[in-house]
Amino acid sequence: MLPACGDNMAAPVRIILEFGGGAELLFDGMKKHHVTLAGQEQPWDIKQLLVWIQRNLLKERPELFVQGDSVRPGILVLINDADWELMGELEYQLQDQDNIVFISTLHGG
Template sequence: MPLPLIIEFSGGAELLCGNVKKHNVELPEQKDKWQVRTLLPWIRDNLVQERPELFMQGDTVRPGILVLINEADWELMGELDYELEENDRIVFISTLHGG
């Protein structure tokens, strides 16, 4: 069964994705459960259109990009280990843009 998710970008991060803020996506079915760890490269390969190095650094998001999982700081949700559920809403906010 594919996994439907809502992915959002803001604070300037949307510029990496053709200036589109909200993406309703379906992750393909796979043997293991989808985690944020596997979601990030999927986003990089499927949603990010330019400069992927501004989105990911190593196996995680680039420092300076905040991540919210269902409106909560991902640091409270297990970060990369969080197991995604149907209709989860993941938000990426860049803090690196303008002040």
């Protein structure tokens, strides 16, 4: 039997986003955001999450947070307390209850 339309939609994904090291200033000064991402056919990945963040959370100066389709150099990304480079970076597929942390290591003088 073929699945009905919409049966292959994944459940929503609830994650926690944290911003630190000054990056929180781009998000109205809020360091922690509890987010629910709508279910979709394909699993959410970090690349899609960055687009979602830009459209829904980022309040000012996007050039200080993103560059192209990734985060700007100088922003450390942790996925569940592990460097995202160990997790597949942009291709990492988000899991329910993941904790994603963005820490700016850039400091003006």
